[in-house]
C-alpha cells in the first residue's frame with residue numbers, strides 16, 4: 001500500500017493486487033462519466049489486462065492530485081434504490097493535467113496507443129449550429145492560426161513541442177499530427193459526449209479545421225483516423241466528493257480521494273472501425289452496430305430530452321433533483337406525452353420496457369441528480385432533442401402535442417430563469433408572455449415550428465394548462 005493516513009488507507013494498484021496494463025487508450029476530459037462508463041467497460045472486458053488508459057483532465061488538475069497518489073485506482077459506487085455496491089476500477093493507469101499539451105501529444109503519438117476517447121462536454125467542441133467549427137469563436141480562430149504556423153513553419157519539430165492550442169479539438173489535431181509524423185499508424189477517435197452523430201460531427205469538425213491548417217494532416221486524417229460514433233448511457237451525477245470518500249471509507253476500509261457515484265444501469269453502443277485494435281468490450285456488454293442513428297435518437301430524445309425539460313420546468317415547481325420532479329404528476333404527464341411523440345418517431349423499437357426502465361432510473365431516490373446541473377445550455381439541447389421529434393410529427397401529419405407541451409414547459413423555465421434565455425433574446429422581449437413572446441421563443445428553437453399554426457396553438461394551450469397546474 002502506498003500511503004497510510006489517520007483516516008484510513010489509500011488505494012493503490014499493488015494494494016488491489018493488480019498488474020498495470022500497458023497504455024493503449026488515451027482519454028481527454030477526465031471526469032465522473034469517463035470513470036463510470038468507458039473505464040468501467042474497459043475494466044470489465046475479458047482482455048482488460050491488455051488495455052490501460054492514460055487519462056487527461058479537461059480544465060483543472062484536481063483529479064491529477066487526487067488520483068496520482070492512489071495509482072489512479074478509484075472506487076465506483078453503484079447506487080441502487082436499495083443500496084450501494086463498491087468496486088475498485090484499475091483500468092486508468094496514469095492521470096495527467098489537460099493543459100500538459102506535450103504529455104498529451106506524446107501519449108497520442110505513442111505507437112502502442114490505439115484509441116483516443118473524449119468526454120469534453122457538448123460545449124467543449126465549440127461548434128456552430130449545424131456542427132461545423134464555429135469560425136466566430138475567438139479560441140478556435142486563434143488555434144487555427146497557431147496550428148497553421150506551427151505545423152507548416154520551418155522548424156516543425158520544435159513547434160510541436162512548444163505549441164499550446166487552447167481548445168480541445170486544437171490539442172487533438174496537434175497530437176494527431178505528431179502521430180502522423182512519428183509514423184505511429186492509424187488510430188480510432190471515440191467521442192463520448194451527448195451529441196447526435198457525435199462521430200460524424202467530430203469527423204467533419206476535424207476535417208474542416210485541418211483543411212485550414214495543413215494539407216498533409218488533412219490527407220492523413222482521411223486515411224488513418226477512424227472517428228467512431230457512440231451512444232453512451234449511465235446516469236453519473238456530480239457529487240460531494242468528501243462526503244462520498246467518507247462513505248467509501250466506512251464501507252470498504254479504503255480512503256479514496258476520488259470516488260465516483262453512478263447508477264447500476266449502463267449502456268454503450270458503438271459504430272465504426274478500430275484500425276489499431278480495441279478491447280473486447282462486447283464481453284462487458286457493449287453493442288457494435290452498423291447504423292447507430294436510431295440508438296442515439298432513442299437515448300438522446302427520451303432520456304436526455306426528458307432531463308432537459310424536467311430541468312427547465314421542474315425547478316419552477318420547486319424541485320431540485322430528477323427523482324422528485326418525475327414523481328410530480330404534472331411533470332410525469334409532460335414526460336409521458338413527450339415519450340409518446342418520441343415512440344411514434346422510433347417505430348423500430350418496442351419501447352414499453354425501455355420507458356419503464358427509464359422511469360425507474362429517474363425515480364432512483366438515492367441518485368441525487370441535480371436539475372440545476374442539467375439545465376445548462378438548454379436552448380441547444382431543446383433544438384437537438386425535442387425539435388427533430390416535433391418536426392417529424394408535423395411532417396407525418398400529426399400534431400406533435402407532446403413536444404408542444406415540452407416546449408411550453410421549457411418556455412416557463414426560460415421565463416422563471418431556470419433555463420437560460422436563447423442567445424440574442426433579452427428578458428424584456430419575453431416578459432409578458434403574449435402570443436408574440438411565444439412566437440419569439442418558438443422561432444429561437446426553430447422557425448418551422450413558429451410557422452406552424454397548429455403547433456403554436458398547442459403550445460399556447462399547454463402553457464395555459466401548465467401555468468394553472
Ligand SMILES: NC(=O)c1ccc[n+]([C@@H]2O[C@H](COP(=O)([O-])OP(=O)(O)OC[C@H]3O[C@@H](n4cnc5c(N)ncnc54)[C@H](O)[C@@H]3O)[C@@H](O)[C@H]2O)c1
Pocket residue numbers: 029030031032033034056057058059060119120121122123124125168192193194195232233234235236237
Ligand atoms: N455524467 C453523465 O451522466 C453523462 C452520461 C452520458 C454522457 N455524458 C457526457 O460526458 C460529459 C462529461 O460528463 P461528466 O459527468 O464526466 O462531467 P465532469 O464535470 O465530471 O467532467 C467533465 C470533463 O470535461 C472537461 N471539460 C469541461 N469543459 C470543457 C471544455 N470546454 N473543453 C475541454 N474539456 C472540458 C472538464 O474539465 C472535465 O475533465 C457530459 O458533458 C456528457 O456529454 C455524461
Ligand SMILES: O=P(O)(O)OC[C@@H](O)[C@@H](O)[C@H](O)[C@H](O)CO
Pocket residue numbers: 122194232233234235236303304307308373374381
Ligand atoms: O448535459 P446533458 O443534458 O447532455 O446531460 C445531462 C444528463 O441528462 C446526462 O448526463 C445523463 O445523466 C446521461 O446522459 C445519462 O446517460
